[in-house]
Amino acid sequence: MKIGEIAKRTGLKIETVRFYEAEGLVPAPIRSGGNYRLYDRSHLDRLSFIKRSRDLGFTLDQVRALLRLSDDPRGSCAEADQIAAVHIAEIDRKLADLTALRSEIAQWGDTCNASIVAECKVIDALSH
């Protein structure tokens, strides 16, 4: 598999695949005679794991830790639990923040209906 195909299959961009390699998240694949990267199934699995983790909002550092854990199937699950718990707490905090934000802005009303800035509710709300 060349990089274009693995990118398509994982849903990553080509540049991102190379970036993950440079970051050490995936092992460097072998190269073809023309210096093209050639991927196999294990790369596909690993890149899919990363993509899915990123989609769920884990940071690359968290992904790194999760990959390290998944590389050792007989290791303890506790750390994975911990990472997930921290992440859920983070999501809940962001949700609370955004909800508060949303309701604060909602108070501005649907539209301002003023014609000039001097009477604009949006600008006014930001000024005090």
Place this chain on the structure above:
Amino acid sequence: MKIGEIAKRTGLKIETVRFYEAEGLVPAPIRSGGNYRLYDRSHLDRLSFIKRSRDLGFTLDQVRALLRLSDDPRGSCAEADQIAAVHIAEIDRKLADLTALRSEIAQWGDTCNASIVAECKVIDALSH
């Protein structure tokens, strides 16, 4: 007012105040004999406006536009309305994303209860 005091009053960090000046969001204040920045009320108002806008999640580019608008009280309010509307849409999108995320992760259950990675629900969920 020196930078430390204006930082305290606005809730910004000192470095952030200087950063906003470098970005052209606030005019450069006059300097004391010892080259210290000396702020007045107008800086305080402007930096507070920025802080409040940032707290509400506007990007610096949006803040720039809002400041430009508020500098012209006789100008049209329509653009401010537009910026706010775009921002609200963005917040709603993020809320939807985070909510979806949260419910997906919630399916993993409270804790994994497995002891080894091979049986860990977290790792398993990320693998497929």
Place this chain on the structure above:
DNA sequence: ATGAAACCTCATCCTACTAGAGGGTCAAGA
């Protein structure tokens, strides 16, 4: 006079990519 706290500039780092320059490889069609 001295020591601490506050200030200064300038440079570098952070996340997680993204974009672009400038060039090489490869298969198919004319």
Place this chain on the structure above:
DNA sequence: TCTTGACCCTCTAGTAGGATGAGGTTTCAT
């Protein structure tokens, strides 16, 4: 055989919104 176009390569620099640190000055209280 030549060429065209799609694909690939490396390397550098840029993005938002600051944070951090080095190395040096100023101010103020004792």
